[in-house]
Amino acid sequence: MTASALELKGIRKDFDSGRKNVLNGLSFTVAENEFVSIIGPSGSGKTTLFQLIGGLEKPTAGEVWISGKLTTGSRGHVSYMPQQASLMPWRSVSANIELALEVAGVNRKEASRQAREWLDRIDLLEYADSYPHVLSGGMQQRVSFLRALLSPQPLMLLDEPFGALDALTRQQMQQWLMAIWEQNRRSVLLVTHSIEEALLLSDRIIVLSSAPAVILEEITVPFDRPRSPQLWREPRFNELKQRIHELLQ
Template identity: 65%
Template sequence: MAPALEVRDVVKRYGDKEVLAGVSLTVEDGEFVSLIGPSGSGKSTLLKVIGGLEPAEQGEIRIDGRRAEGRRGLIAYMPQQASLLPWRTVAGNIELALGIAGVPRGEAKRLAREWLGRVGLADYADAWPHTLSGGMQQRVSFIRALLSPQKLMCLDEPFGALDALTRQHMQEWLLSMWEANRRAVLLVTHSIEEALLLSDRIVVLSARPASVLRELAVPFGRPRSAKLWKTPEFAELRDAIYDLLKPAAAGGSDGA
């Protein structure tokens, strides 16, 4: 069976500035992979290339075994901000996404309310997005991505704008939701702890122009909890990744 995602030797430039310098990685079906690197290393740019929003100068993208360069609509995407439509209710935002994916209207309405109930937001189905907290909005955004028919989910620093306590709660929530509904996931994050808590593998990028410094298998069993953070094994692996990123960050720059 082909991997859910294959990225092969992708090169991306903006003018004469090289951002991605031959990046290769894979995500297997049902696998959770995190992409981590210094600020400006090109992590979000890589997601744009995978999603068909940006062309690459060189390389190949395969999604579920098929060439995908420049093709949109092949991934489920969760951005840094929830990006809910303010003129549609919470349930309406989910229903719209399902309708665009071809789900009949009645089924979309049923699924939206069922899943809002599963994540503790049943009472907010008819509320407007601005009345929800940041964490609640991100739950809705995740449901929207989870119910999309695409096999691959790409999450771009989805909790970066949240305060530390809400972010921790959302990490634990995402972990429980993913473990109950295994999908292929590629997560972009700046947080080593977040990557270790959630991932099966971690891909560490260099500073721009980005290349893969190292891939690490995360050795912790599932299910996981935040208690993992207190173990010596967690601390040792966190420090090893930090040491990898230190020289990379020294050469980093602002940007994608």
């Protein structure tokens, strides 16, 4: 059996020297090329969870394994797409993508070649040499996603990537991301507030409780891929939506 892209073993995180328990014994996996979403009420420690997986924080107890390696507290094993596009304003669109690849150890020439090839594929090549501020919010998030997708790290963390976008752009972005991901599978862990988003995109959904967060349920999303944008019309979609909604109450 090949190693999971991510395996969390009994992750516990306390703050204020044990007085505040944020995460309580989380264990789950993300299989290779699997798309897993985490959904939970605000304040359920999702940001903390990402900081732990990214190695910025150390858990009070438990272990983080990425691609079969024990990585607890060590960085550089994930690529990342935050809620704010977080493109360096002084770097061109292409140079922003190259930066992510360079930090991950890809050589400059190869990084530049890939950045341009993919910008062309997502129809943003004409902006390759522009500064990010000329792009719309949605376009910036496309670049931000591309940057994470091209990075060679074995796991992609998407942190409420569409949370700052308006409803319509958000929907378009979900479709766009799904289409690209279905053709270029990677191991993804997505944090989101949107139940529809989780259902549309993921293979599996992990529902968290509020602090201290424990796993309430793991739901396997039964829809075939490639998925239709009209998924919401299916009765099972709405059933699942309602079930998750009740879990979150």
